[in-house]
Amino acid sequence: xxxxxxxxxxxxxxxxxxxxxxxxxxxxxxxxxxxxxxxxxxxxxxxxxxxxxxxxxxxxxxxxxxxxxxxxxxxxxxxxxxxxxxxxxxxxxxxxxxxxxxxxxxxxxxxxxxxxxxxxxx
Numbered sequence: 530x531x532x533x534x535x536x537x538x539x540x541x542x543x544x545x546x547x548x549x550x551x552x553x554x555x556x557x558x559x560x561x562x563x564x565x566x567x568x569x570x571x572x573x574x575x576x577x578x579x580x581x582x583x584x585x586x587x588x589x590x591x592x593x594x595x596x597x598x599x600x601x602x603x604x605x606x607x608x609x610x611x612x613x614x615x616x617x618x619x620x621x622x623x624x625x626x627x628x629x630x631x632x633x634x635x636x637x638x639x640x641x642x643x644x645x646x647x648x649x650x651x
Contacts, residue, residue, distance in 0.1 A: 535621040542566040548615040549575045549640060556604060557582055573616055573642040581636035594633045601638070605629040616642045 536544055546564035553562045561579040568574075581589070585597045605612075613624040626643040 536619060541619060542568060544619050545573065545575060545616060548619065549577060549612070552608060552611055552615065553577060553580065556608065568620075571644045571646060573620070573644065575640040575642075577638040577640070579636060580631070580638050581633065585633075585636075589633050597633055598631055601631040602629075605631075605640075612640060613642065616644075620644060622647065 535541070543566075545566040549564050549566070550560075550562050554560050557580075559582055562577050563579055564575055564577045566573065566575045580601075581597070585600075588594075588597050609627050609629075612629075613627050616624050623645040624642050625645050628641040630639045630641075631637070
């Protein structure tokens, strides 16, 4: 990763949360999503709440939860590079793996990033 000064502690987790919320807002056009980020060694976990749009809530109510999940999975695949780039920019470490999961009741997503070891990230 390019040299620079990485954020630490709460400033870093808040910046990652804000970046993830921003990416969700860009794609879904709604600003209801909130996020909490946790970092432990080489793992970054971002939990997003309030992710569902009105149209998705209507689809779920009509029995279309599977279709909503399918759409969310497609979103994650399309946005993987942007998600990873945001985490790399903020942590100054390379993302070596990205996993994502979604749930419709309640509307929650989990973005999970595995980072290169700190020594290898230089």
